[in-house]
Amino acid sequence: MRFFEDIEIGARTRLGAHSFTEGEIVAFARAFDPQPFHLDAAAGARTHFGGLVASGWHVVAISARLRAQAWAREHELLRREGRPVPRLGPSPGFKDLRWLRPVRPGDTLAFLSEVTAKKPSASRPEWGLVFTLETATDPAGTRVLEFTNSLFVERLEG
Secondary structure, three states: OOOHHHOOOOOEEEEEEEEOOHHHHHHHHHHHOOOHHHHOHHHHHOOOOOOOOOOHHHHHHHHHHHHHHHHHHHHHHHHHOOOOOOOEOOOOEEEEEEEOOOOOOOOEEEEEEEEEEEEEOOOOOOEEEEEEEEEEEOOOOOEEEEEEEEEEEEOOOO
C-alpha cells in the first residue's frame, strides 16, 4: 500500500492464490465454524451443498492473510528503494460481504483487490480512507467471494 495521495482509483493488486485442502477446511471449521457441512463430507452430502465445503469465514481469512502479505511485499520494495513507507491504520469495517459459491476441497482461488474510492478523513487530517472491492475467483473466472473493504492510510499532506 502506498501513501493515500499515490493510490489511484481503479488500481488492482493481485493478492495471490490459495488451494483449499480437506484437512485445512476441517481444521478451520473445528476451531472457528463447527457446522456439519464444514466438518464432514458425509454430513455435507446430506445438505444442499452435496459435500464438504469451506467456511465462508475461512475464505475471508485467507483473503486477509494474502492482503497483509501483499502489503508487506510492497513495503519491503519501498524500503529497498529508500522510499518512505506509509503507516496503515485499522480497517473501520467492511460491507456487502457475499459468499457467491461454495468452496470445496481442491479448489484454488485467485484473490484480487481493486481500489474503488478514497477520501480524506474528516476528523484526522493525517489519514485518508481507501475503499477496495476484494474478490476471489475460481480457475474458470467465476467469482466466489466479494466484499467492500475500507482502510485508513497515511497521508503525505496530513
